[in-house]
Amino acid sequence: xxxxxxxxxxxxxxxxxxxxxxxxxxxxxxxxxxxxxxxxxxxxxxxxxxxxxxxxxxxxxxxxxxxxxxxxxxxxxxxxxxxxxxxxxxxxxxxxxxxxxxxxxxxxxxxxxxxxxxxxxxxxxxxxxxxxxxxxxxxxxxxxxxxxxxxxxxxxxxxxxxxxxxxxxxxxxxxxxxxxxxxxxxxxxxxxxxxxxxxxxxxxxxxxxxxxxxxxxxxxxxxxxxxxxxxxxxxxxxxxxxxxxxxxxxxxxxxxxxxxxxxxxxxxxxxxxxxxxxxxxxxxxxxxxxxxxxxxxxxxxxxxxxxxxxxxxxxxxxxxxxxxxxxxxxxxxxxxxxxxxxxxxxxxxxxxxxxxxxxxxxxxxxxxxxxxxxxxxxxxxxxxxxxxxxxxxxx
Amino acid sequence: xxxxxxxxxxxxxxxxxxxxxxxxxxxxxxxxxxxxxxxxxxxxxxxxxxxxxxxxxxxxxxxxxxxxxxxxxxxxxxxxxxxxxxxxxxxxxxxxxxxxxxxxxxxxxxxxxxxxxxxxxxxxxxxxxxxxxxxxxxxxxxxxxxxxxxxxxxxxxxxxxxxxxxxxxxxxxxxxxxxxxxxxxxxxxxxxxxxxxxxxxxxxxxxxxxxxxxxxxxxxxxxxxxxxxxxxxxxxxxxxxxxxxxxxxxxxxxxxxxxxxxxxxxxxxxxxxxxxxxxxxxxxxxxxxxxxxxxxxxxxxxxxxxxxxxxxxxxxxxxxxxxxxxxxxxxxxxxxxxxxxxxxxxxxxxxxxxxxxxxxxxxxxxxxxxxxxxxxxxxxxxxxxxxxxxxxxxx
Numbered sequence: 001x002x003x004x005x006x007x008x009x010x011x012x013x014x015x016x017x018x019x020x021x022x023x024x025x026x027x028x029x030x031x032x033x034x035x036x037x038x039x040x041x042x043x044x045x046x047x048x049x050x051x052x053x054x055x056x057x058x059x060x061x062x063x064x065x066x067x068x069x070x071x072x073x074x075x076x077x078x079x080x081x082x083x084x085x086x087x088x089x090x091x092x093x094x095x096x097x098x099x100x101x102x103x104x105x106x107x108x109x110x111x112x113x114x115x116x117x118x119x120x121x122x123x124x125x126x127x128x129x130x131x132x133x134x135x136x137x138x139x140x141x142x143x144x145x146x147x148x149x150x151x152x153x154x155x156x157x158x159x160x161x162x163x164x165x166x167x168x169x170x171x172x173x174x175x176x177x178x179x180x181x182x183x184x185x186x187x188x189x190x191x192x193x194x195x196x197x198x199x200x201x202x203x204x205x206x207x208x209x210x211x212x213x214x215x216x217x218x219x220x221x222x223x224x225x226x227x228x229x230x231x232x233x234x235x236x237x238x239x240x241x242x243x244x245x246x247x248x249x250x251x252x253x254x255x256x257x258x259x260x261x262x263x264x265x266x267x268x269x270x271x272x273x274x275x276x277x278x279x280x281x282x283x284x285x286x287x288x289x290x291x292x293x294x295x296x297x298x299x300x301x302x303x304x305x306x307x308x309x310x311x312x313x314x315x316x317x318x319x320x321x322x323x324x325x326x327x328x329x330x331x332x333x334x335x336x337x338x339x340x341x342x343x344x345x346x347x348x349x350x351x352x353x354x355x356x357x358x359x360x361x362x363x364x365x366x367x368x369x370x371x372x373x374x375x376x377x378x379x380x381x382x383x384x385x386x387x388x389x390x391x392x393x394x395x
Numbered sequence: 396x397x398x399x400x401x402x403x404x405x406x407x408x409x410x411x412x413x414x415x416x417x418x419x420x421x422x423x424x425x426x427x428x429x430x431x432x433x434x435x436x437x438x439x440x441x442x443x444x445x446x447x448x449x450x451x452x453x454x455x456x457x458x459x460x461x462x463x464x465x466x467x468x469x470x471x472x473x474x475x476x477x478x479x480x481x482x483x484x485x486x487x488x489x490x491x492x493x494x495x496x497x498x499x500x501x502x503x504x505x506x507x508x509x510x511x512x513x514x515x516x517x518x519x520x521x522x523x524x525x526x527x528x529x530x531x532x533x534x535x536x537x538x539x540x541x542x543x544x545x546x547x548x549x550x551x552x553x554x555x556x557x558x559x560x561x562x563x564x565x566x567x568x569x570x571x572x573x574x575x576x577x578x579x580x581x582x583x584x585x586x587x588x589x590x591x592x593x594x595x596x597x598x599x600x601x602x603x604x605x606x607x608x609x610x611x612x613x614x615x616x617x618x619x620x621x622x623x624x625x626x627x628x629x630x631x632x633x634x635x636x637x638x639x640x641x642x643x644x645x646x647x648x649x650x651x652x653x654x655x656x657x658x659x660x661x662x663x664x665x666x667x668x669x670x671x672x673x674x675x676x677x678x679x680x681x682x683x684x685x686x687x688x689x690x691x692x693x694x695x696x697x698x699x700x701x702x703x704x705x706x707x708x709x710x711x712x713x714x715x716x717x718x719x720x721x722x723x724x725x726x727x728x729x730x731x732x733x734x735x736x737x738x739x740x741x742x743x744x745x746x747x748x749x750x751x752x753x754x755x756x757x758x759x760x761x762x763x764x765x766x767x768x769x770x771x772x773x774x775x776x777x778x779x780x781x782x783x784x785x786x787x788x789x790x
Contacts, residue, residue, distance in 0.1 A: 050713030082738035115706020218692040221714035305786030311510020318445030319616035343477035384779035391700030
């Protein structure tokens with residue numbers, strides 16, 4: 001599933017995106033997604049102990065079968081904002097509910113941006129008053145909404161697919177503070193398939209495990225990670241059996257595409273890195289090893305420098321906390337075996353360096369001898385541009 | 396204890412440093428420390444599963460009471476080098492032993508530099524033949540040895556102290572790949588105090604816990620971390636009681652000084668950051684929280700940019716895996732309370748930013764309400780210069 005040039009909008013959904021003035025840049029910063037009918041809804045959220053007020057709001061509501069809207073603002077995370085932050089989420093939901101004609105608890109909220117500042121509520125409410133009448137089911141409105149949830153992202157992240165009479169649409173944001181653990185960055189998916197909230201929750205969790213939980217930019221788990229999936233059911237009868245399996249597979253692909261787009265759009269990145277960890281005792285062990293490699297600044301800077309400095313990769317695996325033996329490990333970089341069962345190979349370092357310099361895509365394969373479990377994980381390199389972008393974000 | 400302008404050399408030790416040609420730069424890269432008499436010796440080592448051949452060699456020997464020498468080379472880590480790497484360590488020890496007049500197993504070895512390349516044994520052996528006749532007990536020789544163990548460090552890291560008739564000398568290296576866990580980077584300490592190997596091991600482990608294990612540059616635990624402590628006993632009778640306590644306290648201070656110097660010399664760094672984590676249930680909990688903050692690229696880049704973006708600090712604590720509640724946490728930056736029991740304060744962000752811009756030293760204090768345990772941890776900021784230095788190390 002690739003980013004859609006022509007977007008398929010599931011039945012019953014409308015969207016809009018407006019400039020509410022939350023972002024200092026004055027760009028689009030408020031997105032509204034509304035459903036004509038109450039939706040089945042499921043979500044996964046950050047495991048950060050300091051979690052944003054909108055995360056607490058949503059976590060308290062889903063899974064449910066009554067959701068009518070999602071409000072997303074960029075430019076302010078409404079995280080670490082105390083009781084005032086929680087009151088502001090409620091007020092946002094109440095304002096949106098009044099405009100749409102539903103209860104406040106039928107409105108889900110997500111925020112992204114700077115941590116620790118109170119939401120500018122007059123701007124949010126004025127933005128909602130502009131966004132509600134702009135709601136539309138056309139593809140362009142969904143594109144505008146996808147743009148309004150971005151922060152430092154350089155491009156929108158959209159997927160859509162139709163199959164068996166139903167459609168699935170998804171949008172995401174994320175370019176830094178990406179290190180989801182049992183959670184993820186902002187992603188919103190809508191479908192007109194009919195699926196019960198508990199089934200939705202179950203298949204969403206599985207998809208998130210193999211997509212957003214397999215991506216990292218710098219390992220910093222956000223306070224605001226949120227994935228929401230809304231199903232309007234307008235496409236027909238409730239899915240089950242093979243039909244439900246096909247929906248779950250499509251959802252899985254959609255989440256993987258969006259997750260990969262986050263890593264590929266990692267702040268300042270020049271390389272997109274896929275890491276296969278194979279031969280592990282279980283999937284969590286493979287994930288732990290992959291994350292240690294993905295989050296090592298020394299691995300990320302080496303790849304940025306097109307330097308096949310594979311010692312940094314095996315040493316990162318070595319401190320992951322998994323009790324493997326050195327001679328159990330073999331490593332390939334872009335198909336070239338550089339470390340074979342604990343011993344360096346005589347590979348052509350200059351050729352591999354040229355290869356890394358010429359290609360944006362990098363593939364690392366770590367093969368252990370511990371079992372049959374594997375994982376594919378995605379990350380990006382660490383550049384001076386990342387430092388510049390993050391040394392001057394709030395002030 | 397500050398870096399000594401006049402070094403005290405414990406009785407019985409001689410040192411030298413030479414240019415063996417291992418470093419491509421042609422700088423000093425081989426250090427030899429020899430003792431006239433067999434020493435009590437203890438060590439702590441990396442917990443990385445991919446550990447260097449010299450680490451395996453030393454771990455097999457200490458604690459012991461027969462050590463006569465330490466050989467250290469910079470420019471090549473002899474890590475992830477398989478059976479050949481282990482043979483090269485043995486050959487290095489044998490060569491040094493022949494020159495000094497002892498057994499190979501009385502010689503400890505440490506290496507630092509690039510991972511995955513075999514040691515250039517002809518250069519190492521020629522270097523040893525030059526280093527042995529250059530051994531001297533004068534301070535200048537110890538300074539030269541301290542210089543020969545450096546890689547990207549910008550300065551030597553030396554401490555020395557004398558007390559109760561004994562002296563303690565220590566030297567260390569480390570500026571990146573610093574994330575010791577139950578281990579540390581290269582540090583070598585010598586004393587003429589008389590202490591048994593098992594007592595030495597016990598007091599060394601305690602000191603390392605509160606010094607080298609409380610420092611991180613980018614969280615990447617090295618394959619080569621090694622601390623060795625040699626006691627010649629030439630200062631007199633075996634230490635015990637209050638005398639031993641004073642020796643342990645001096646060792647503790649020496650290790651803390653060397654550890655702080657590593658963080659202060661972090662590659663490309665412009666800020667030295669001390670993190671106090673207080674009010675925890677135990678010391679390990681405090682360490683886990685401190686390490687999460689210290690290793691967050693977003694925290695490190697914010698401090699580099701003199702940006703009091705405290706949300707990144709509390710969010711890093713939030714994903715450390717410790718189940719605290721937001722309203723248990725308060726945070727101070729350079730003495731200014733920015734987050735009080737889960738709620739943002741109305742601090743002057745411009746003044747705090749100016750303060751961070753003007754001062755190299757940064758102090759973070761995170762106060763929890765979980766218990767009485769605390770820790771002090773040290774790190775540095777993340778700069779574009781770190782990326783430049785590490786994007787082009789081997790090629």
